[in-house]
Amino acid sequence: xxxxxxxxxxxxxxxxxxxxxxxxxxxxxxxxxxxxxxxxxxxxxxxxxxxxxxxxxxxxxxxxxxxxxxxxxxxxxxxxxxxxxxxxxxxxxxxxxxxxxxxxxxxxxxxxxxxxxxxxxxxxxxxxxxxxxxxxxxxxxxxxxxxxxxxxxxxxxxxxxxxxxxxxxxxxxxxxxxxxxxxxxxxxxxxxxxxxxxxxxxxxxxxxxxxxxxxxxxxxxxxxxxxxxxxxxxxxxxxxxxxxxxxxxxxxxxxxxxxxxxxxxxxxxxxxxxxxxxxxxxxxxxxxxxxxxxxxxxx
Amino acid sequence: xxxxxxxxxxxxxxxxxxxxxxxxxxxxxxxxxxxxxxxxxxxxxxxxxxxxxxxxxxxxxxxxxxxxxxxxxxxxxxxxxxxxxxxxxxxxxxxxxxxxxxxxxxxxxxxxxxxxxxxxxxxxxxxxxxxxxxxxxxxxxxxxxxxxxxxxxxxxxxxxxxxxxxxxxxxxxxxxxxxxxxxxxxxxxxxxxxxxxxxxxxxxxxxxxxxxxxxxxxxxxxxxxxxxxxxxxxxxxxxxxxxxxxxxxxxxxxxxxxxxxxxxxxxxxxxxxxxxxxxxxxxxxxxxxxxxxxxxxxx
Numbered sequence: 001x002x003x004x005x006x007x008x009x010x011x012x013x014x015x016x017x018x019x020x021x022x023x024x025x026x027x028x029x030x031x032x033x034x035x036x037x038x039x040x041x042x043x044x045x046x047x048x049x050x051x052x053x054x055x056x057x058x059x060x061x062x063x064x065x066x067x068x069x070x071x072x073x074x075x076x077x078x079x080x081x082x083x084x085x086x087x088x089x090x091x092x093x094x095x096x097x098x099x100x101x102x103x104x105x106x107x108x109x110x111x112x113x114x115x116x117x118x119x120x121x122x123x124x125x126x127x128x129x130x131x132x133x134x135x136x137x138x139x140x141x142x143x144x145x146x147x148x149x150x151x152x153x154x155x156x157x158x159x160x161x162x163x164x165x166x167x168x169x170x171x172x173x174x175x176x177x178x179x180x181x182x183x184x185x186x187x188x189x190x191x192x193x194x195x196x197x198x199x200x201x202x203x204x205x206x207x208x209x210x211x212x213x214x215x216x217x218x219x220x221x222x223x224x225x226x227x228x229x230x231x232x233x234x235x236x237x238x239x240x241x242x243x244x245x246x247x248x249x250x251x252x253x254x255x256x257x258x259x260x261x262x263x264x265x266x267x268x269x270x271x272x273x274x275x276x277x278x279x280x281x282x283x284x285x286x287x288x289x290x291x292x293x294x295x296x297x298x299x
Numbered sequence: 300x301x302x303x304x305x306x307x308x309x310x311x312x313x314x315x316x317x318x319x320x321x322x323x324x325x326x327x328x329x330x331x332x333x334x335x336x337x338x339x340x341x342x343x344x345x346x347x348x349x350x351x352x353x354x355x356x357x358x359x360x361x362x363x364x365x366x367x368x369x370x371x372x373x374x375x376x377x378x379x380x381x382x383x384x385x386x387x388x389x390x391x392x393x394x395x396x397x398x399x400x401x402x403x404x405x406x407x408x409x410x411x412x413x414x415x416x417x418x419x420x421x422x423x424x425x426x427x428x429x430x431x432x433x434x435x436x437x438x439x440x441x442x443x444x445x446x447x448x449x450x451x452x453x454x455x456x457x458x459x460x461x462x463x464x465x466x467x468x469x470x471x472x473x474x475x476x477x478x479x480x481x482x483x484x485x486x487x488x489x490x491x492x493x494x495x496x497x498x499x500x501x502x503x504x505x506x507x508x509x510x511x512x513x514x515x516x517x518x519x520x521x522x523x524x525x526x527x528x529x530x531x532x533x534x535x536x537x538x539x540x541x542x543x544x545x546x547x548x549x550x551x552x553x554x555x556x557x558x559x560x561x562x563x564x565x566x567x568x569x570x571x572x573x574x575x576x577x578x579x580x581x582x583x584x585x586x587x588x589x590x591x592x593x594x595x596x597x598x
Binding site: 104127128139141162164166167168170171174175177178179181182183185186188189190192193194195196197199200201202203206207209210211213214215216217218219220221223249252253256257258259260261262263265293294295296 | 403426427438440461463465466467469470473474476477478480481482484485487488489491492493494495496498499500501502505506508509510512513514515516517518519520522548551552555556557558559560561562564592593594595
């Protein structure tokens with residue numbers, strides 16, 4: 001990439017998050033080469049001015065920067081290291097930015113393979129959900145080579161608002177997992193406490209009014225109490241995705257030897273609700289487990 | 300009490316919280332009769348215009364409203380129901396306001412005994428700590444007879460800012476326990492997540508900057524990250540007091556049949572730090588347990 005022309009960006013994965021993110025890159029004037037498994041989604045992006053490609057390998061051979069936005073670690077490994085994968089088409093000097101939320105152990109493995117080809121990897125998972133992706137207001141947590149990060153900063157700025165460099169490769173993923181551990185346990189804390197209060201006859205709105213201004217106040221409380229009261233568990237953020245994040249945290253904790261007893265408990269609690277068919281519900285449905293445990297309804 | 304004259308308030312328990320609370324009642328113009336176990340503390344209040352009494356019984360016989368501010372359930376039972384206790388001196392129509400943080404099961408037992416004497420009980424635990432007590436800015440959560448609550452509202456307003464009526468007797472205590480369950484688990488969540496991040500090499504301040512604006516943001520995060528970074532565990536709120544609150548929550552949960560698996564875990568974690576001699580430290584020292592578990596220092 002030269003300093004005057006915008007680099008060609010390859011974008012792989014046009015799902016709920018990847019589609020609006022790639023559209024924001026097009027709007028910012030980046031030439032885009034795209035690939036995803038569903039052909040109609042490639043055609044949609046072609047109509048907007050992107051170039052479709054036949055495989056991740058083809059994307060890589062035509063791009064200066066390759067972005068992946070995929071469901072989980074196995075998909076990232078397959079798309080980058082697998083047959084017809086990014087690694088087969090990549091040129092030295094290319095930067096691969098994985099914006100998926102995956103296990104940082106896999107991130108470092110993939111990064112090491114790409115380094116063998118002279119390519120650089122950044123891990124840059126996001127938070128802010130579909131609405132943050134559409135508005136270009138994602139929080140992006142980035143790990144990897146700092147010089148590569150600085151070179152790619154304008155690209156991140158086309159998709160996000162709070163962009164934080166966290167350290168070496170995998171640091172972005174680890175930060176995302178730190179976030180998801182706290183959010184998951186905070187939802188569980190609220191669920192446990194409010195089910196206890198409900199069993200004693202207290203209303204959720206009274207509890208909220210009495211305590212939200214003090215030390216117990218949190219973003220989770222502000223987001224979840226209205227969901228509890230209205231029984232509104234339309235996602236939002238799907239329970240099964242939170243289970244995936246906690247699974248990745250626990251895997252990473254195992255590799256690091258950093259035990260996560262509360263996150264493990266909450267992961268298991270979430271699995272039990274997923275087993276009841278609630279995997280596609282908002283993660284706020286976690287309160288239903290404590291309602292089952294206590295026999296009281298939070299309302 | 301008549302509608303024109305201020306009622307005489309008896310105040311029992313002149314500790315870290317009770318002393319500033321009783322001073323605020325004096326400043327608001329209430330005639331005060333005080334008792335506490337330490338004679339020098341009674342004398343201090345006498346100099347400020349309060350009348351000292353020889354026992355809880357004597358306080359009760361001279362007061363229209365009796366306030367207790369004591370360490371835990373056994374002290375409240377002893378002071379109200381014990382020998383020379385409030386119940387021996389109380390007159391029909393007196394309101395007993397217990398502002399201690401205790402087990403709501405004990406609250407209801409004490410309230411039933413007082414009702415036999417024609418006295419009314421309110422439970423009105425507070426949050427906001429010593430500084431909130433000094434400034435008269437406590438949050439006060441009140442349970443009991445609503446008419447008695449409304450009659451006592453000016454008294455609460457002399458000591459607190461956010462005053463919430465929660466329902467029948469014990470509801471104030473239950474609300475305080477809901478608060479303490481959430482705060483305790485949220486501190487544990489932050490500790491577990493930040494120790495995991497630290498083990499992976501991330502700095503606490505970088506993690507804080509990257510995630511505090513999003514879904515993981517909380518009052519606990521804002522209060523505790525600076526403590527973690529500065530290793531500042533001067534209370535604040537003492538670990539042993541948080542253990543007491545979780546013990547009361549678990550007792551109440553047992554009586555209600557409302558299980559508290561995460562609060563129980565956090566209580567046990569806190570006990571292990573108390574066993575190391577940290578009971579008088581701020582409850583933020585909970586992070587030290589996860590630092591021991593992971594072998595990483597959050598900084």
